[in-house]
Amino acid sequence: MTDQRLPAGIEPSVVGWISDRFDAPELGWEVLSVGRSNLTYVVTVDGQRRWVLRRPPLGHAGGSAHDVAREGRIMQALGPTDVPTVTVLDIVNDPAVLDVPFVFQDYCAGFPLNDPDDLARIPEAERRRAGFNLVDALAAIHRVDVDAVGLGDLRRPGSLIERQLRRWLGQFRQISMREIPAIEEVHDLLLARMPDAAHSPTGLCHGDYKPNNLIWADGGDIRAVVDWELSAVGEVLSDLGYLIAMLTAKLDLTSIWVPRPGTDLPSVDELVARYEEASGITAHDIDYYQAFALWKLACIREGVYTRLVKGQMGDLDIDVEAAGAGVEELALQARALLGA
Incomplete structure (x- = not known):
């Protein structure tokens, strides 16, 4: 459900970063994936503008697994190529914003083939x-x-x-x-x-x-x-x-x-x-x-x-x-x- 409450894994400092960077004072959050995989959230403004934020799972202790910064860097590099990929807006590795790195990217409308x-x-x-x-x-x-x-x-x-x-x-x-x-x-x-x-x-x-x-x-x-x-x-x-x-x-x-x-x-x-x-x-x-x-x-x-x-x-x-x-x-x- 999308509402103004912050989901697990997101701190008020992240809200401040998004609001300052993208002039978006009121944010809604929808959790797309949870558990042991990288956590994925849809961030909305007035039900119109949408972005996606990806961060490591809760309790992640670092290391090569769940390296979202590396993942974001690869997607950024592929932007000018023929590979269809999501546009990465920023890769943030700042403990003052969040205690783990995260990737902030455009929302890509569509669906995976899950069933x-x-x-x-x-x-x-x-x-x-x-x-x-x-x-x-x-x-x-x-x-x-x-x-x-x-x-x-x-x-x-x-x-x-x-x-x-x-x-x-x-x-x-x-x-x-x-x-x-x-x-x-x-x-x-x-x-x-x-x-x-x-x-x-x-x-x-x-x-x-x-x-x-x-x-x-x-x-x-x-x-x-x-x-x-x-x-x-x-x-x-x-x-x-x-x-x-x-x-x-x-x-x-x-x-x-x-x-x-x-x-x-x-x-x-x-x-x-x-x-x-x-x-x-x-x-x-x-x-x-x-x-x-x-x-x-x-x-x-x-x-x-x-x-x-x-x-x-x-x-x-x-x-x-x-x-x-x-x-x-x-x-x-x-x-x-x-x-x-």
Whole structure:
């Protein structure tokens, strides 16, 4: 509900900053996201002007996770490019305004694809085009010259895939309370079968590219790509493999609803062909990148399962046994894609 009360995570000093900066004495607040993700609020003036404010979750202690300032900087850098993105008005890192950094940006009208009702807002006759828009926007991200837009410092030594294999296996070993041999086995297969660097073009990767991290218009156009929290410079085909994995995996294993290729969207083959055409990149080893995405989802799911068992997920309505059962299934699907 939008009213004059301040939601959790917002201090009167933030109201003062917005009022002074934008000549907006009376503000209304609507909370769009809560919990363990970055907090997102719509700020309104007289029910007309609207902005969005994003800050880390409550209790955030710093570090690379939930780095909204980094996310805002990436969106600012992409402003002059072909990537559809939200206009960032300011990135504020001033304890006198708020004890954590926040990003203040224009409001982008539209909707994410969170459920079938959202998809119904796109006419059936436009959904095929919407599917191609999905990969066209991804190709635009991968065409970005990171040095030209000032994001070259996001590069890290070595392979992004290799770093993530090491990171997620380490987290799995640290948190899991049970033996799941398929996780270790698929990790070793992925490490041994990493594609040749010559077939692995690098560039800006979104890191979590799927339909509900886009803002859509009713006609199927994409107005903005959002949630850049996991972005990095690395093997761009990891984004495409992740997208295909999300579009094709069983819905009860992805934890979110995703439209289906060949039913709601063009087929996987058509989407890959369109990506190659739009990006100029040949989609080598796409089964590998899809397998990597499924394996990573398995590791993430095991973390959720362990926290559920330990009672660390609050009152979220998640079936504990169902969450745990999907971990091995995802790993085995990844192994099948690797031909093992």
